[in-house]
Structures are given as C-alpha cells and as structure tokens.
Amino acid sequence: MKRSDFLRLSALGSLGLATRSFALPEGYTGIPAGIRPYLQTPRPDSMWVSWFSDNAPSGQIEWGTSPANLNNTVNAALDVLGTGYHYHAGRITGLSPASYYYYRVRNGSTVSDVFRFRTPVPAGTKTGRMRVLVMGDNQIIGENRYEKLIACAKAKIESTYGVPIEEVIDFILMPGDQVDVGTLDHYRNLHFKQCGLISPNIPIMTTVGNHETYYDTNLDLYSRIFRYDDISYANTPGTEGEKYYAYQLANIAFIHTSSEHTTTAQKQWVRSLVDALKTDASTDLCVSVVHRPYQAEQYVGDISGWFRSEIMPMLAETEKHVLNIGAHHHLYARGQTREWPIYHIISGGTAWDQYWGQSSESDFDDVQKTIAHWAWQLMDFDLSARTMEVTCYAEANVKLSAETRWNYNSRIIDSFHRKLGLEAPNKPALENTFSGPVTLPLELISSAYQSGSGEAINSTWFQIAADSGFTNLKIDRIRDVENLYGDTGAPLYEPVNIHANVDILRLAVSSGIYNGTHYARVRHRDTNAMWSAWSDAIAFTVEGSTSGPTALKLAKTVYAPNEDFLATYENGTGLPKDWIGIYKKGQKPGSGAGTVTSTTWQYVDAANLVNGTRNFTYNLPVGEWYAAFFTNDGYTEIAPRVPFYVGNAAVISTAKEAYDEGETVSIQFSNAPAGATDWIGIYQIGQTPGGPLSTQYKYAPTASGSLDFTGLPKGYYFASFFVNDGYQEISQRIVFSVGTQITSVSMESNQITAGSDFTVSFNKGPGIPKDWIGIFKQGDVPGVDVLTAYLYFAGATSGSVTFHLPDLPPGDYFAAMFTNDSYTEVSNRFLFTIVGQSELKFEQATMEGNEMRFRWKSQSGRSYKIQKSTTLATDSWMDIRTVTASGASHEELVPIDRLANPNCFFRVVEN
Known part of the structure; x- marks a missing residue:
C-alpha cells in the first residue's frame, strides 16, 4: 500500500527539514552502532545467528553460558550475495532447552557487543507460558517507521514485566512483506537494520509476502538469507523449499503458508499437517500464518481466496487451530470465522499508508474490528490451561501529523482469548409467536443469553429461510456486540463502534423476504468464539409484501457425472403441481409435435410450495442441459431457464502469464469432452462471452492437446473452454498479457x-x-x-x-x-x-523599446530566474537572468532582442 502523506515527509527531507520529530519511548536514541546480529529458527537445542558485512572474508560466533565465558566458537558460513553484501550465518548447536546463552559475533578484529538469548522449552512441554510478539509489513525503507514500532513494543514489554525483553518473548512472528522489494538493499538496510533493536536477542520467523517476490521472483535471496530447513512439524517439511514451513514450540504448532504460491503441493502439505494435528498428543494449539488475509474490510476482495476457501476449512477440522494471522493491509483488524471457533487478525505494521475513505470498503460480519492504527500484538499462551490471550497495542495513526502521530503510548485497542475445554453457550429460543400472517416490517426477538462457562455474549446469528432445511436463505445475519468500522475523521480519527446502540438480541426485518411461508432461527456466540446450538425453528407467513421475481437457481454451472444437483426455486405460484424439469439443450418442453418430455422432473416440495429446494439424483448423460420451472402440471414456464453442463470440467493452461508482442500463445487443454465443435476462445479482460466476438478462437475436438494463437494484438486477455459452438464455459478462465506497456x-x-x-x-x-x-x-x-x-x-x-x-x-x-x-x-x-506558483503571477510584463519590464510577486531575499523558450516543452527553457528579490514585489528590466527572438515565451521561476 502506498499513499501521499509519505510525499510530505520526503518533501520535507529534500528541503533539509527534520523528519524525525515524532515522540519515541523515553530514553530511546536509536539502534546502537556496531554489528547487530539476527537470530532465527529457534530450537531447544540450537539457534541460527546471522549478520551482514560489507566485505569481511570470514566470521565467527563466540558463545557461552556467561558473558565472561564465551569459550565456544562456531565458524559462520560466508555467502557472498553481491558486491558489498557478505552474509555470515552459523548455527549454535548442543544447547539445552529453556536456557540462557551469551554470544558475540566477529569479523576479524571487528567484534559486536555481547548479547543474550533463551532457547525454547522441549517440544511437547505443557507447563509454563509462551509469549510471541507479532509485527507485520516492515516495507518502507525511506523512513524508520518500523524501527520506531519495535522500539515502542520493546519499551512497553520491558516496562510491563520489569525484565529484559528476551526473558518475556520467546520469538517474533512476522506475517510477510518484511521488505518492499526482494533486493539485497532492502533485506540488509530495511529488514535486518530496522529489526536491529531486538534481533540480537529474540529470534524472528518470517512469512513470504507478495513484496518478497518482487525482484526476487523465485525467492533465491529469501531462501539464502532465512534458514528454515532445520525445522518442521510432524517430520513434514514444506515441499517447495522455504516458501512455506511449519514447526512446533512447546505444545503449539505454527504453520506459515504462502499466499503467493497456491499450489496443489502446498495444499497437500497442509492436509498432512492437519491429519497429524488431529492425533498428535504433544500439541494442544495451532496458529496459522498467511500474508494475504482471510478477510478485509478495506480494499475489498484483496484477500487470499485460496486460504479462505481451501486451507481454512482443513485447519478447522481440529479445534487446536485457534488463530490465523494475516497482514498485507497496513492496519489492525480482528474477526471470527462464521462457522468455526477460530479468530483471524490482520497485523499490518507501519507500511504504506492505509486509512478510511481511501478504497472500496464494506462491513463484513466475520470482521469485528478494523482499526487504521499502526500496532503490534502480544500472544500469551498458558500451556497447561490450553489458553491463548492476544492483546493489540496501538502506537500511531498515519492521519495525524508527523509531529503528533506517535502519541498513543502502547494504547490497548483490542484483546481476545481462546480457551479450550469450555462449554458452549446455552441453546436460545425465538420468543415470537405468530397467530396468523404478518406484514413487514417485523422484529425477531431472541431469548436472553445464558452460559455456564462464565463467558459473555459476543455475537448473535439470525437466519430466515424459505424452507425448513435452511438451504434457501433470505436473511443470514451475524452481529457482534461491538463492531468497529470507520473512524471519527479529523482531528482524532478514532475508531467508531457502529453497534453502540444496537440490541443484537433483536433483528428488525423490513425487506429481503416476500409473501409466503418462512422459517427463522437464532444462535449465540460467546467471547470464547463458541457458538450455541441453533434454536428450534419457528414458521411464519408473510403477506402484504411483494411476490418478488420467480426464479430458479443452481449452485454450479458444471456438474461431474453422477453428481447430485440441488435446484432452488423462489416465489413460485404456490400450486402443489408446480414442477421443475430437466431438458437437453435445444429441446422444446411439451407433449405435442416437435416437443419432448423432460429427462427427469420433480414437483415442488409439498411443505414449501412457494420457496424451496429439490435434490436431483438422476445420473444425467454428459452434455449440455437446462433446468426449467413450470406451473400447475403444464408447460407454462414461470422463471428463466438455467443452463448447465454435465461432464468433467476441462483444464486449460499457458506456459506463462506474459508474452511478447508477436509471440505465439500456446494453450494446453486436457480433460475435455472431445466434441467436434468445442472451442477455446480468447477475450479481452472486461468482455463477456456471448456479447462481443472473441479476439481469436480455435476448435478443440480432442480430449487433450495444445492450440497455438498467433498475431494477438497487444492487450490483456483471458481464455476459456466452451462446448458445442456455444458459450457454455466448462473451465476456469486463465489470464495472460501480450506485449509491454499495454496500458x-x-x-x-x-x-x-x-x-x-x-x-x-x-x-x-x-x-x-x-x-x-x-x-x-x-x-x-x-x-x-x-x-x-x-x-x-x-x-x-x-x-x-x-x-x-x-x-x-x-x-x-x-x-x-x-x-x-x-x-x-x-x-x-x-x-x-x-x-512554482510564482511563474504565473506576473504583475507586469511590458515591452519598453528593446527591453522588457518584468514585475512579479516575490519574497524578499529569495532568488529567482527569468527564463525564455520558443515552446512550452518542459526541457526547452533557458535562463536569461538570475536576481534576488528586494521586496514583496520585484521589478526587473531586461534587454530583449525582438528580431532574434520572435514569438518567445517568458516565465519567472524560483531558483
């Protein structure tokens, strides 16, 4: 994320003005000089130590159990990453768990200070505490924002606990974008340097973000700098290098996924980890990490849909998974997944400015708080009680002036917990009684919250459906007792609780449901993220509303052979012999000449005549089909037809995502139906097939193969697989570009x-x-x-x-x-x-013989240049005189040769 307030700081810097005027923790004078080592990959028996030098040929790590007894030496390996970037790394082994060690690093006669670290407890330990500091998105190299965030966190932690930070924090977890671009300059002078206040004492564990891949597409530098191949969980290392990895500390599993490498291999790796977690008696809790978050209320849609739809459901199979940590958005947010007792947060650090009103925004019911502050989080685990407490501390707000923004002084803006083993809230009831039809608006009223766990109420979930099975939902609403969304604006930009005056035990309904019978239910969630059972459903009939459009819907457009499919109908006529029929594409329903009867059909549900669902189990042959909705045992259709395809989804791919202009674009396909008129079409991004013609197309009459497309104009495209000379798509679209500087x-x-x-x-x-x-x-x-x-x-x-x-x-x-x-x-x-504004503020410009008199608004003592040009081109101006202004208006008489300078333009600019 990038924003214009940063401009002001860089502009001030270019004028030689101070840019370090924010408040810092008392006594903080910056990161001490000298080598600041970087710890990573903590194990009960070892620790990696690394650092950069300009050109030192070798390095050593001297360590021991006291600062005066550094009698052990590890020779650090040298990796010459580039000119002036010598990387030294060594692993101290043979350590004892839960023990303090002292060390320093050396490049010849250049020696660092002596530092101390603590090793983790043995894997499987179920007593004591573990504390993890969470900080995301370092990213900005032109300022030391991240250094300041670290300084604030260190000061708060040490003042709270009264001991050095390494006695409190076990390790630091960073959820991606540790750099803005994956260059040596950024790794050394942004990530390593700005973490230098704490990196010598506390190990840091990073995650791959999108910015790590910029200028380092294959993560070559990332894999050489970070050493995660010494750790794994359940003896299952990541299968694609260090793009993703997992480890166990005490009785907690930590899983770092990569939202930038959404491969089948990574998904299978997560599958193996989840299966191990389910039966592993040595682990009680699990925390997952992904850079692009599970959900976000700003820049709507800029999340990891892969993690949300494919990875989180797997992790939710075990109650051990209690928290997902994301970043990418440069703020703090916290929510609970709709279905499962799992929290998710965004830890966005201090990267490029992000604030309310800047982007597309939406209030989502699985996000409880979005707070546009720069913040950090402390995770505190009680290992024996199987509990997690998370507290979020804010330090600054980008909308405040540079002089005042760092004034929050570790303000607590959120806290939440997860405690395994507590009972869920009691099953609630809906207190409404309906003696007859009702008209809108209506209000559903839940019984009071009750729980034997001691946890308070956090959320309610109301549902209204057109069927008793709650598959055809009309209202599906989760609300939290506190919902922070937006801010107060200038001058303070404080978060706003938009549920401050909302009674979440009541739900007012004024729209969204139509005439007919409906069903309602409610459930309660506590502050431990646990849902109660659903209440018993109550039925009611709405009248005096609108009938609404009659519609027929299918969940998908492509169904595998032998797959059941559910048809949802809405706002039917209410007649018991309304029915849904399934026909082949091109068939005409009816009983006369030229018509056919349906391949399969069903009447509407007798208990849900107007709104309901019907499940079809008929094994339809491969091909194109449509579903139609008819009334009263006849062939009068009362809703638009719904086309769909039965068969295997085709798979298409290209070798790359970007092609040179004139280069052949080869599209591979497989799993295709091998129809003589099946085809692959290429469209420009933003076009809809069936409207404008495709840019190019070719038939694909075989089950697999490759088609070459030549002569594509410069542009952004998508390709898809279509069947039977029509526009039924049976593949996922793939996108690619042709040419450069397309836009x-x-x-x-x-x-x-x-x-x-x-x-x-x-x-x-x-x-x-x-x-x-x-x-x-x-x-x-x-x-x-x-x-x-x-x-x-x-x-x-x-x-x-x-x-x-x-x-x-x-x-x-x-x-x-x-x-x-x-x-x-x-x-x-x-x-x-x-x-400059002074260029256009002539007070006088007149010819006097062969001289021109210039008079302009000025500032006394300022230097100005009078320039001329024969065009208005940027690089065509020539200086003809430099002067120092003598007052608020300055006057200058300049000789001008008219004949030698016809049609000249003149201007005055500040020097």
Missing part, C-alpha cells in the same frame, strides 16, 4: 502549477484490484527510489484518478501504472513538471 496513461497538460490538483487518465489496464497509479521523480527507479505518491482505482480497466498534493515541490515527475501491488510497470510514463 496508456495521460494528463491534460504536462505542466501543473504547484498546489493544484491534477488528474491522470488511463486506458486498457490489467483489471486487477491492486493496480495503482504512481508518481515518481524523473530519473527515479520504482521499487528502488522513494515513491512520491500513489492512488489505487479498484481494478478498473479504464478511468482516471485525481491527485491532491498541495506540498508537492516544483520539479520534474512522471506518472505510470503498476499492477497487482507490485512495481511491475504496465504503461507508458507520462512526463510532467510541477512549476
């Missing part, structure tokens, strides 16, 4: 007056939610040099964004589009200049 960006003018808003227009974008327009100084390298400003635009393929940058100093800049939250440039660069 065009432009501005109305290449000169902008300082302080003025300006708009950047774009066309033919990739259509990815995290595409963004960035502003850089001309000559800067994106991802290496400081980003000046940026704006997202919700993944639109065309449109515009308007920048409001009142502090942007005069100078030469460029605007370009970058894709998917990366520094991958996908457009031309539009060059423009910010010109």
Whole structure:
C-alpha cells in the first residue's frame, strides 16, 4: 500500500527539514552502532545467528553460558550475495532447552557487543507460558517507521514485566512483506537494520509476502538469507523449499503458508499437517500464518481466496487451530470465522499508508474490528490451561501529523482469548409467536443469553429461510456486540463502534423476504468464539409484501457425472403441481409435435410450495442441459431457464502469464469432452462471452492437446473452454498479457502549477484490484527510489484518478501504472513538471523599446530566474537572468532582442 502523506515527509527531507520529530519511548536514541546480529529458527537445542558485512572474508560466533565465558566458537558460513553484501550465518548447536546463552559475533578484529538469548522449552512441554510478539509489513525503507514500532513494543514489554525483553518473548512472528522489494538493499538496510533493536536477542520467523517476490521472483535471496530447513512439524517439511514451513514450540504448532504460491503441493502439505494435528498428543494449539488475509474490510476482495476457501476449512477440522494471522493491509483488524471457533487478525505494521475513505470498503460480519492504527500484538499462551490471550497495542495513526502521530503510548485497542475445554453457550429460543400472517416490517426477538462457562455474549446469528432445511436463505445475519468500522475523521480519527446502540438480541426485518411461508432461527456466540446450538425453528407467513421475481437457481454451472444437483426455486405460484424439469439443450418442453418430455422432473416440495429446494439424483448423460420451472402440471414456464453442463470440467493452461508482442500463445487443454465443435476462445479482460466476438478462437475436438494463437494484438486477455459452438464455459478462465506497456496513461497538460490538483487518465489496464497509479521523480527507479505518491482505482480497466498534493515541490515527475501491488510497470510514463506558483503571477510584463519590464510577486531575499523558450516543452527553457528579490514585489528590466527572438515565451521561476 502506498499513499501521499509519505510525499510530505520526503518533501520535507529534500528541503533539509527534520523528519524525525515524532515522540519515541523515553530514553530511546536509536539502534546502537556496531554489528547487530539476527537470530532465527529457534530450537531447544540450537539457534541460527546471522549478520551482514560489507566485505569481511570470514566470521565467527563466540558463545557461552556467561558473558565472561564465551569459550565456544562456531565458524559462520560466508555467502557472498553481491558486491558489498557478505552474509555470515552459523548455527549454535548442543544447547539445552529453556536456557540462557551469551554470544558475540566477529569479523576479524571487528567484534559486536555481547548479547543474550533463551532457547525454547522441549517440544511437547505443557507447563509454563509462551509469549510471541507479532509485527507485520516492515516495507518502507525511506523512513524508520518500523524501527520506531519495535522500539515502542520493546519499551512497553520491558516496562510491563520489569525484565529484559528476551526473558518475556520467546520469538517474533512476522506475517510477510518484511521488505518492499526482494533486493539485497532492502533485506540488509530495511529488514535486518530496522529489526536491529531486538534481533540480537529474540529470534524472528518470517512469512513470504507478495513484496518478497518482487525482484526476487523465485525467492533465491529469501531462501539464502532465512534458514528454515532445520525445522518442521510432524517430520513434514514444506515441499517447495522455504516458501512455506511449519514447526512446533512447546505444545503449539505454527504453520506459515504462502499466499503467493497456491499450489496443489502446498495444499497437500497442509492436509498432512492437519491429519497429524488431529492425533498428535504433544500439541494442544495451532496458529496459522498467511500474508494475504482471510478477510478485509478495506480494499475489498484483496484477500487470499485460496486460504479462505481451501486451507481454512482443513485447519478447522481440529479445534487446536485457534488463530490465523494475516497482514498485507497496513492496519489492525480482528474477526471470527462464521462457522468455526477460530479468530483471524490482520497485523499490518507501519507500511504504506492505509486509512478510511481511501478504497472500496464494506462491513463484513466475520470482521469485528478494523482499526487504521499502526500496532503490534502480544500472544500469551498458558500451556497447561490450553489458553491463548492476544492483546493489540496501538502506537500511531498515519492521519495525524508527523509531529503528533506517535502519541498513543502502547494504547490497548483490542484483546481476545481462546480457551479450550469450555462449554458452549446455552441453546436460545425465538420468543415470537405468530397467530396468523404478518406484514413487514417485523422484529425477531431472541431469548436472553445464558452460559455456564462464565463467558459473555459476543455475537448473535439470525437466519430466515424459505424452507425448513435452511438451504434457501433470505436473511443470514451475524452481529457482534461491538463492531468497529470507520473512524471519527479529523482531528482524532478514532475508531467508531457502529453497534453502540444496537440490541443484537433483536433483528428488525423490513425487506429481503416476500409473501409466503418462512422459517427463522437464532444462535449465540460467546467471547470464547463458541457458538450455541441453533434454536428450534419457528414458521411464519408473510403477506402484504411483494411476490418478488420467480426464479430458479443452481449452485454450479458444471456438474461431474453422477453428481447430485440441488435446484432452488423462489416465489413460485404456490400450486402443489408446480414442477421443475430437466431438458437437453435445444429441446422444446411439451407433449405435442416437435416437443419432448423432460429427462427427469420433480414437483415442488409439498411443505414449501412457494420457496424451496429439490435434490436431483438422476445420473444425467454428459452434455449440455437446462433446468426449467413450470406451473400447475403444464408447460407454462414461470422463471428463466438455467443452463448447465454435465461432464468433467476441462483444464486449460499457458506456459506463462506474459508474452511478447508477436509471440505465439500456446494453450494446453486436457480433460475435455472431445466434441467436434468445442472451442477455446480468447477475450479481452472486461468482455463477456456471448456479447462481443472473441479476439481469436480455435476448435478443440480432442480430449487433450495444445492450440497455438498467433498475431494477438497487444492487450490483456483471458481464455476459456466452451462446448458445442456455444458459450457454455466448462473451465476456469486463465489470464495472460501480450506485449509491454499495454496500458496508456495521460494528463491534460504536462505542466501543473504547484498546489493544484491534477488528474491522470488511463486506458486498457490489467483489471486487477491492486493496480495503482504512481508518481515518481524523473530519473527515479520504482521499487528502488522513494515513491512520491500513489492512488489505487479498484481494478478498473479504464478511468482516471485525481491527485491532491498541495506540498508537492516544483520539479520534474512522471506518472505510470503498476499492477497487482507490485512495481511491475504496465504503461507508458507520462512526463510532467510541477512549476512554482510564482511563474504565473506576473504583475507586469511590458515591452519598453528593446527591453522588457518584468514585475512579479516575490519574497524578499529569495532568488529567482527569468527564463525564455520558443515552446512550452518542459526541457526547452533557458535562463536569461538570475536576481534576488528586494521586496514583496520585484521589478526587473531586461534587454530583449525582438528580431532574434520572435514569438518567445517568458516565465519567472524560483531558483
């Protein structure tokens, strides 16, 4: 994430003004000088120690059980990562569990201070406590925000417990984006350096984020710097290097997944871990980590759908899994999964600015709090009680001024817990009684919350369905007693509890249900994330509403052979002989000439005539079909038909996601039905098949094969597999691009007056939610040099964004589009200049013979240049005089040769 407040800081820096004016913990003077080693991969019997040097040829680790007795030496391996980047790493072995050790590192005569660390307790230990510090998204190298967050956390922890931090914290967990780009500069001077206050004493465990993959696509540097091959859980190491890994400390399993490598291999690896957890008596709790989060209320949709839909359901098979930690969004958020007693949080650290009103936003019922503060979390496990307590401490808010933003002083903004073994809340009841039909609005009333566990109420879940099995839901609403969403705005930007005046035991219903019979139920959730059983359902009939559109729905468009399929009907006529029929594509329902009877059919549910479901178990032959809804035992259709396909879903793929212009795009396919008129079509991103014609298509009449597409114009595309010369898609779409700088960006003018808003227009974008327009100084390298400003635009393929940058100093800049939250440039660069306001504020410019009199608004003592040009091009201006202003208005008489300078433009700029 990137935002314009950072511009102001870099602008101040360029003027030589102080940028380190925020408050810091009392007595903090910065990270001490000298080598600051980095601990990683803690085990009861070993610890990895690593550090960088400029060009030292070798290194040693000297260690022992007291600072005065460092009588053991480990030779550190040298890995020359690049010129000026010598990486030293060694593993201290033969250690005892739960013990303190002292060490220092040496490069010849250059020696670090002496530091202390503590080894973990033995695996399977079920007594005592474990405390883990959670901090995500370091990312910004141009400031020391992350260093300050670490300093605040260290000061708070040490003042709370009264001992050095290594006596409190077992290790630090970082959920990704430890760098902005995966370069040596960022690993050494961002991650290692800004963690240097605590990295010599507490081991750090990282996670792969999207920014680790930028400039380091295959994670070559990541795998050389971080040493996770010495640990695993259940003897099941990650199968793709160190992209994902797991380990056990005490009786807790920690699983670091990669949202950037959503492979079948990783999913199978998680499957093996979950199966082991279920039967492993040495583990009682499990925490998972993924960079892109499970859910997010800002930048809606920018989550890991893979983790949400494929990984979390597996982890939920065991009650040991109590928490998922994500990052990616640069704030704090906490929620509970809808179905399971599992918490999920976003620990977004201090990376690129993120705040309310900046993006697409939505209040989700599985997120209880979204707080746009810079924060860190402390996880405290009671190993014998099998409990987890998590407290979140806020330190700053980016919307506050740089001088005041670090003023929260470790304010507690959230706390929650999970305690295994407690009973769930009591089963509630709905207290409504219906003696006859009701009209909207109506209010459902739950009985009071009751529980024998001592836990308070946290949530209620109301459901209203059109059927007694609650498969055709009309209202599906979870509400929490506290729901922090949005903020108060200026000047304080405090979180807002939008449920402050909501009685969650009552649900008002004014829309969403139609005439007919409905069923309602409720359940309660406690502050231990446990749900009660559902209440008994009550039935009621609505009248005086609308009938609503009659509709027929299927859950999918492609069904495997022999797979059952559920048909949902809504707002039928209420006649007992309304029915659903299944026909082959092209067949005409009826009983006369040219018509056919259905292949299979069912009447509507006798107990749910208007709204309900019917399950079809008929084994339909492979092919295209449709479901139709008829009334009163006849052939009058009362809802739009629903097409679907029976057969195996085809699989298509390309060798890569980006092709050069003119390069052949080869699409492989398999598992296809081998129809003579089956085809693969290529469309531009944003198009809908069946509307505009495909850009190209080819028939795919075999079960598997490869098709080559040539001559595709520059653009962003998707391909899909269609059957029978129609538009029934039976594959997942794949996306790819052809050419470079596909997107065009432009501005109305290449000169902008300082302080003025300006708009950047774009066309033919990739259509990815995290595409963004960035502003850089001309000559800067994106991802290496400081980003000046940026704006997202919700993944639109065309449109515009308007920048409001009142502090942007005069100078030469460029605007370009970058894709998917990366520094991958996908457009031309539009060059423009910010010109000082004084340029356009002539008070007088008149010819007097062969001289011109200039008079402009000025500041006394300031230096100005008078320039001329024959065009308005940015690089065409020439200096003709430099002067120092003598007052609020300055006057200068300059000789001008009219004949030698016809049609010249003149301006005055601040020097």
